[in-house]
Amino acid sequence: MSNTLPLLIELGTEELPVKALPGLADALFDGIKAGLEKRGVAVDATDARPLFTPRRLAVLLPGVSAEQPEQASEVFGPYVNIALDADGQPTKALSGFAAKADVEWTALARTTDAKGERFVHRAVKPGARTAALLPEVIAEAIAAMPIPKPMRWGDHDYAFARPVQWLVVLLGSEVVEMPLMGIKSDRMSRGHRFEHDKPVWIGAPGDYVEALAAARVLVDPQQRRARIIEQVQAAARGVGGDARITDDNLEQVVCLTEWPGAVACSFEPAFLAVPQEALIETMEINQKFFPVLRDGTLTEHFIGIANIESRDPAQVRAGYERVIRPRFADAKFFFDEDLKQGLVSMGEGLATVTYQAKLGTVADKVARVAALAETIAPMVGVEAAQARRAALLAKNDLQSRMVGEFPELQGIAGRHYALAAGEPAEIALAIDESYQPRFAGDDIALSPLGKVLAIAERLDTLAGGFAAGLKPTGNKDPFALRRNALGLARTIIESGFDLDLKSLLHSANGLVGEPGPAKKDKRDLFDAMDMRLPEIYDFILDRLRGYYADKGVSTTQFNAVAELKPASLYDFDRRIDAIGTFAALPQAATLAAANKRIANILRKAQAEDFHIPDHINRGLIEHPAEAALAEAVEAAIGDTDAALHQHDYVQVLSRLALLREHVDAFFDGVMVNAEDQAVRANRLALLQRLSQRFGAVADIAQLSA
Structure with missing residues (x-):
């Protein structure tokens, strides 16, 4: 420039x-x-x-x-037949237009559009400074x-x-x-x-x-960010540890300072008896300090960031240590008092806490989740009694003083109290993991028992939410049903659990029942619950659209599998992988188009109530291309039966892709709607056999633009 x-x-x-x-x-x-x-x-x-x-x-x-730059303008005036009289002189319309443009009418240009020739004023003036x-x-x-x-x-x-x-x-x-x-x-x-x-x-x-x-101002936030990271890491190394620097805490400190300076501080080691998550929460959320860890365990050190370069760091350090001590003392008091009460006793109060007006108390929810966990556990190799025990304890910490002060410690506090009460380590860990994933991008539960609890918890939340009429609308989602649906789907898929989701939703619906004061007979109740099942299932699939889009799965590939609505989300995931592999094959576009054509042909025949037999009558085959396709289809079905049974969908589609030449030849040389109705029915049966085998994996026609 x-x-x-x-x-x-x-x-x-x-x-x-x-x-x-x-x-x-x-x-x-x-x-x-x-x-x-x-x-x-x-x-x-x-x-x-x-x-x-x-x-x-x-x-x-x-x-x-x-x-x-220079500013060009173009203003259209009257059409010539209106602008000029019979003698070629300007009418009032043209004179007025010229006067408004501050030029003689003879200086106006002419242009033509769909309605005819008209006058136009074009001007160029210097650009403004x-x-x-x-x-x-x-x-x-x-x-x-x-x-x-x-x-x-x-x-x-x-x-x-x-x-x-x-x-x-x-x-x-x-x-x-x-x-x-x-x-x-x-x-x-x-x-x-x-x-x-x-x-x-x-x-x-x-x-x-x-x-x-x-003038002691770093106006570039990137410079402040780099300075904070460098100083905090150096200060942590100085006390023999590693600083915990989260994006959120760092961003807030960057926005709080103009000339940041790190100060290494410490607190009494006795406070380390408190769950470190509570201490870290206090340091980061309340004070914007950076905890210092050693091998993943919190030490008695932390780093504060002053907005000045102090000539007396000891005074700043004393201030930071003084401000954090009361918060830590409160946390220790809450923790000690909770230990005296015990995790089991905490649960007694859940019967007095309303979970949701139509869905009863938190104790009611716990009972439902426990029943679901007990049902799911044997399906994934987890002991049912252990799953039930973990579920019955998982919400007890909601009555603890610690969670009352630090709501973010739900589950985390329960893990500590379970260990203190002598519960098995697997149960303690599962109490914590039942909340995972806690936020977007968080890991799912790692332990099998934790996964069972996480699935059971979210099944009940979704079933209860829909039963109580809490389906999200717009940006409103008070029960976080969207997040729970995605968490449920992720846990099932990423765990490789081949669970029948529709059956589990039916069980969850049955446990919730039909909330509310209205009394209905048993048949109406079951009808209402059954009507919710497809709605919840579709809601979960909608959450998976974004999940797979983030993995690079196209909308057409997702829709090809979603059209089948597989009961197992793990099976859904395997089909997604297979359709992605198939879509990359050179035969994919042609076969997708052929499947779309076949679907239209079969749909038209069905609309006419035309009977399509289940099997091919070889005696009615007339054309060589028809015979070749029939033989190839039956061979492909035989070759893919075992792979389909083993859910090896990649193998199934790879084998079916070899049919492309036979399919092309069939449509090039054979008229499906033959005059002989028996021949037509036989050809429709052939196409139906082909369509059904492709459709056993996904709706391939969806891939055709």
Whole structure:
């Protein structure tokens, strides 16, 4: 780009909301860039990205055009038959149009469209200077920002995420003068609130990052992120451990600081008797500290991040240690008191806690899950009694003081209390794993017993949710049925459990019954429950669409298997693999099209109530291509019977792919709808045999565009 200038826009504010900060910065950056481009101002955004700190949002673009390109305009006027009279002189319509365009009518051009010839005014005017456009661009970008709760300050009408304190707008080395929310733009930024609390002169946009760094502000969030990681890891190594750095905690610390500095701290080792998950939760969620672990086990060390480079780190350390101690003391108290009560005793209170108005208490849910777990366990090689015991204990920690204070520790606390109560390690682990996957991308349960509990828990949640009329609508999903459906499907598929999902849903529905005060006879109850089964099954399949899309499975491949609605989701997964392998074969497109054609032919015959026999009568075969296909189909069926029985769908489809030449020859040389009805029926039977064998794996016709 020629004739370009660097652009800097900095909006200084009071401390912005931490979680909204990255989104606000992105919105301002995108809005400024889009606003310029919409006006024809070329933008060089190479390596440019949003800049921000808790007190500022900034846009730094290395090059924008100094002005718009020439602006061409084209305004259409009246048609010639209306614009000129019989003598070729302008009518009032043409004179008025010319006057509005401020030109003589003879200077107007002519053009032709579908209705005829008409006058047109074409003009080219110089583009506006970018500096003149920026106030409007900036105002538009700010107005479009996603501010969750705009604040008002003073007696003004305007509002923003936080009160605006200063505004820098530089195009090249010149200030673009403009007012914004009571502030006039200039070139004076601000340094660190505590370390350099004074104005910072910005000579040109290219000086911005270094000028603020000299004033103890790292305006680039990537620089702050890298500095935090480096310092935290170094501090952790200094105390002989490894820092736990989660993306969420790191992001929040980045948004809380302008000049981060790590401080190594510690707490009394006695607190390590508390489940480490509770201590880690406190450090990360409440204080934004970074725990230090050694071989995966929490140590008595943690790293705090100060927003200053303190000359007296000991004082900062003492403050961090002092603020964390009461929280740890509370956690230890809750844990000790829970141990005195015991996990079994905690469960007694579940009968008084409502799970859902129509579905009874938490104790009712526990009983249903236990029955389901006991049913599922033998199917996957787990002891039924152990599954029932684990399920009966899995929700008891909901009555613990620890979970009351730290809800995120559901299951985790139960695992610790189960071990303390002398329960087998397998049961303790399963209590924890029954909640997995806890969030998108989380692992499923690892132990067989944990998998059984996770499946049983989600089956009951789905059956109960649909029975109580809690099916998600739009963004509303109060019982997290979508997440539970995907968690159920993932656990079954990724565990390789060949379970009959439809049968399990029937069992779960039977345990839930028909909630609510209305009394129905037993037949109506069973009818209502049976009607829910396909709805829940389809709901689960809908969740799998995204799951397989993330794995690169196309919509057509997914639909080809979903059309069959296999009872086993593990079997569903094997069919998905097979259809993917088949789709990559050179014969796939032709065979898919042929299957689609066959399906249409059979559908038409069925609509006519035409009887199609189950077997082929070789005595009615007339054409060589018909005979060749019949022989090839029967051979393929014989070759694939064993593979189909063993669910080796890849082998089945690979063998059927060899039929392509015979299928092509059949359709090229044979008329299916022969005049002789017996011959027609025989040919339909042949096509039906072929379609049924393909259809035993998937609806191959779905692959045909």
